[in-house]
Amino acid sequence: MKQRINLLIAFSVVALIVLMTVQCYLVKTAYEYKVAQFHTQIKNEIGAITNNYSDIDSALVSRKEMLYKSLSEKYMKGKKSKLDIKNGVLKTEFQSAITQKIQRKFERDLPDFKIDFAIVLNKFILYNEQETDTIFSEKPFIQNKLYGNLASLNHAFLVRSYVGTTNGTFENEEYKLLTEDSMYVSVIDWEMIILRRMTFILILSFFSIATLISLFVIAIKALIKQKKVSDVKTDFINNITHELKTPLATLGISTKILAQKNIRDNDENFNSIVNTISRQNNRLQNLIDQVMANSLAENEIELQKEKIEAEDFLLSIVNDFKITFPKITLKTDFQTEKTILVLDKFHLTTAFLNVLENAVKYGSNTITVKTKIVEKQFSISFEDDGIGIAKNKQAFLFEKFYRVEQGNLHNTKGLGLGLYYVDQIVKAHQGSVNVISDLGKGTQFTILLKV
16 A cells, blocks of 8 residues: 555656646747747838838948948959958948947837847958959858947847948959848847746746646645555554454453353352453443544534533542552642533543543553633643653644554554544533643643633
8 A cells, every 4th residue: 555655656746747847848938939929020120110221321321332342442452451351341430320320210110129239241252254252251240240239149139131232343344342241139138028928828837837736735645644544544443453352352261261160159259250241341332432432523522511510520530530540649739619610521521531541551650630720711730740742743642543652562552542532522612632741751631621
C-alpha cells in the first residue's frame, strides 16, 4: 500500500511537471508570436509614414548625394582610399540634422511609441562599363551608423533596407553608385507593451498552473489522509484483537476449570472462578460499549443534563477511583465551593475516569485534581507525575484510535479511544480540553466548562 502510494505520488509529480512545462512552452510560444506581431506592426507603421528616410528633407538628401559623388570621383582619381571613402560617408556634417528630423517625424506620427533608431551603411559599390568596384560591403554593425541615436543593435530589429543609386560621369565615362542602408529600431519598454497585450493569457496561465498545483496538493493530502486512515484501521484492528484475546482466553480457561468436579464441589474455588468469568465478561462488554460509544460524533451524542454541585460530583469520582486504584495517591485542590453546573453526569463521569486511568497507564503515582474559575468558566485540572508526552505527539492525542508510542511499540493497553471520547463529551457540553506536558515531567489535562 505504501509503495503504491509513493509510486502514485511520484507519477503525479512527473505529470504535474510535464503539464507545467507544456503550459510554460505555450506561454513562451504566445510571447514569441506577440513579439513578431509587434515587430510587424512597427514595420508597417513606419512604412506608412515614409517609403524612404531620404524624403525627410530633399535639400539634405541632395547634399548627401553630392558628397557621395564627390567621394566616388576622388576615389577614381586615386586621391582617396577605400578607408577614406568609408570614413567620409560615415562622418558627415548633416548627420545630426537628419537624425533629429527622423526622430521628430517618429514622435509626431507614432506618438504611442518611444522609438530609438539607427541607419547603418551596408554597401557602397561603384559600377562602370569595364568593372565593378566594391568599396564597402559589410554586415550591419552599429559602428557603420549613418544616422540615429541607437548605441547598439543587440535589442533592435530590422525595419527595412534602402537601396539607392546615383548616376554620374567621370572623364567622359559614365558610372553608377549603388548604396544600401538598413534601418534598425528599438521601442522603449517594448517588453512591457507585449506583456500588457498578453495580460489575459498570463492570467489564464497563472490560474491554470495554480489550479493544477492546488489539485495536486489536495490529491496528495487525500492520499496521505487515506494512508493514515488505513494505518489507523490496521492499528485499531491489531489493538482490539489484542484486547479481546486476554478476556476470551481467560473465559475459555475458566470454563474448562468449571467442568472439573473437584472445583464445583469447592464453594470457594467455584465462586472465585465465577467471579473471574463475571469480571472478564464485564471487560468484554466494556470494550464493546467503548467502541460503540466512540463511533458517535459530538453532535450525535444525546446528553441527559441536570443541575449538580460540581465539587461533590468530582469527590464521588475521586473516591470511587481510590477504591479501584488503592496504590495511586489521588489528591484534591478545590479552589471553588458549591459550583452549580448543568451537565450529563454519566458521560462526564466516564470522561473524567478516562483521564485518570490514562494517567495511571502512563506511569503516574500521584494525581492531583484541581478546580478554579477561569474567565467565567469552571476549570478542572488533572495533574500527574507520569512519563509525560512529547510535544510533537500532543496534537494527535484527541484523535480516534491514536495511542502514544514508546519507540516503535505500544507499551500500554487500550484502543486509543479514551481521550477521543473525553474530547467529544467536553465539546458536546460546549467546553474545551487542552494538555500541557513535557517528557519526564508529567502531564496536565485541563477541562473548561460553562458555569
